Amino acid sequence: MQAKHPKDSITITTEHVLPNDTNHVGGLFGGRLMQWMDLCAAISAQRHCRRVVVTASVNNVSFEHQIKQGSVVTLEAKVSRAFSTSMEVFVIVTVEDSVTGAVRKSNEAIFTFVAIDQNGSPLPVPELIPETEEEKLRYAGALRRRQLSLLLAGRIKPSEATELKALFDPK
Secondary structure, eight states: OOOBOGGGGOEEEEEEOOGGGBOTTSBBOHHHHHHHHHHHHHHHHHHHHSSEEEEEEEEEEEEOSOOBTTOEEEEEEEEEEEOSSEEEEEEEEEEEOTTTOOEEEEEEEEEEEEEEOTTSOBOOOOOBOOOSHHHHHHHHHHHHHHHHHHHHTTSSOGGGOHHHHHHHOOO
16 A cells, blocks of 8 residues: 555635524534534545545544634645554634635644445555654654543553653653
8 A cells, every 4th residue: 555645635625604604693603613624634534545434533623713604714634644544634724804814723623534444344544654844743643642542442551552651751
């Protein structure tokens, strides 16, 4: 299986926040944004492995700024690390003020997807080779995030979380 680079999985989508996307105070529903992020991230994961993928977890979501009705929302996703059958995908959300054109980051999220076959069984995915400094940092952090998730889910023992132990006992 041919290794890939994060740029091979870049997915960018743009949405216009309409009245039916908003809550009673004119802000974008968090659930609608989650839907948009999940779709964008899924396409990114699928581009990386060229297989059917399913969302395994949402590891982190930050809501830094409210997104108002009428805003233009751009989501950019790319794979930050591939494991044997799963991929971590990082999503950045920016908002463009439709009147001034000013753009600012409003949200980010980290999703995990698993490639599956027609029976729902996990399939191997290509290795990821990070290129930029940011990609290398995200790649390194992905193993720590994965170990933390597995530890919290009871799927590994604390003694198996080698990357987490190294954070607290860097001998």
